[in-house]
Amino acid sequence: MKNLLLTTAMAFAMITPVYAAGTHEGGHGHEKAEAGHGHAEMAAGMPGKADDVSRTIDVTMRETDDGTMIFEPASFDFEQGETIRFNVTNMGEIEHEFVIDDVAGNAKHKEMMAAMDMEHDDPNSVRLDEGKSGEVIWTFSNAGTFEFACLIPGHYESGMHGPITVSETQASAETVLAQADVEYTKGTIKKVDAEGGKVTINHGPLVNLDMPAMTMVFRADEAMLAKMSEGQEIEFVAEPVKGKLTVTQLK
Structure with missing residues (x-):
């Protein structure tokens, strides 16, 4: 099973040649630092602080018998301003990662990773070997539709991505309406x-x-x-x- 999964992922990865290896640190416009400090806000939000966490969500990453790679849950819905702790566990047989960004940002970095064998080291992501667990604490400061994904070559194409919908809070909507009037x-x-x-x-x-x-x-x-x-x-x-x-x- 593991050999089949590796072969499938490598088939996608070989579409673009590998030129170099490295750690993708700060590649999303961040500097690696204590959560909630020293990071520019992204479209999808910003690193959160543990004291601000409003709820915790367990996320699993794994492969299925037919070679599909999945996240569970497959989608998320939040309200603007929520700070979420994602407890992420790799229950699969190969390495996976969990990355939060907008669709365009993930597409850009997926392309970069296809051209260069590098590893994310950003506060909006966690990369895990099989059987390992980690966490991402994230504040969804902006309303909109974003994405979580695994950008390891071949994994996104095998199904490892899903939508994050962040709804505008009632207070924010009322402020916008008031300003419009x-x-x-x-x-x-x-x-x-x-x-x-x-x-x-x-x-x-x-x-x-x-x-x-x-x-x-x-x-x-x-x-x-x-x-x-x-x-x-x-x-x-x-x-x-x-x-x-x-x-x-x-x-």
């Missing part, structure tokens, strides 16, 4: 008082506040004021904050 007002900045935390704007009607066009002084936080300069044409949203008219959004 906001009506921006056009104006010209007359004066910026960074020290006083104020900005003077000659503006059109403030529809959300039922106020006519005029020149007014608004409050603004430091980050907002840093984007402003005298004479600048802007579109903004002003709202009462602690009894003071405050610029809350700017574009």
Whole structure:
């Protein structure tokens, strides 16, 4: 059985010649470091912290009698913001790996691995010999459809991949809808008082506040004021904050 599986996988792998060997460390735009630190966020999310894990899922990797290679479960559904611990066990007879990425990212790295015999060493993956176990802790910070896969040459083609669906949380959806309903007002900045935390704007009607066009002084936080300069044409949203008219959004 093991020889049959190796022969099948090698048949796929030989489509592209092997040029070199190495460890694929940081190949997904990450630097290997403590989980949750020092990693750029990927489309599929980012490394999670053990303290933030909301649930743990057991994943097995194995081969079937007909030579197919599979993950169990075959798909996942999460909510945006969830941090998941994947307990991964290789119950097969040959080496396998578990990699999280989007479909395009997996396709790119599958091609790289077909051209070069290398091993992933990234926080979004774990590679295991037969009978071994490991884990991946991952935060799904973005909504969308992603993929988990084994990118060892020939394994993906033998069935080792599945979808990850991350649904937008209700709070995120409500925020998007609220932002879509906001009506921006056009104006010209007359004066910026960074020290006083104020900005003077000659503006059109403030529809959300039922106020006519005029020149007014608004409050603004430091980050907002840093984007402003005298004479600048802007579109903004002003709202009462602690009894003071405050610029809350700017574009």
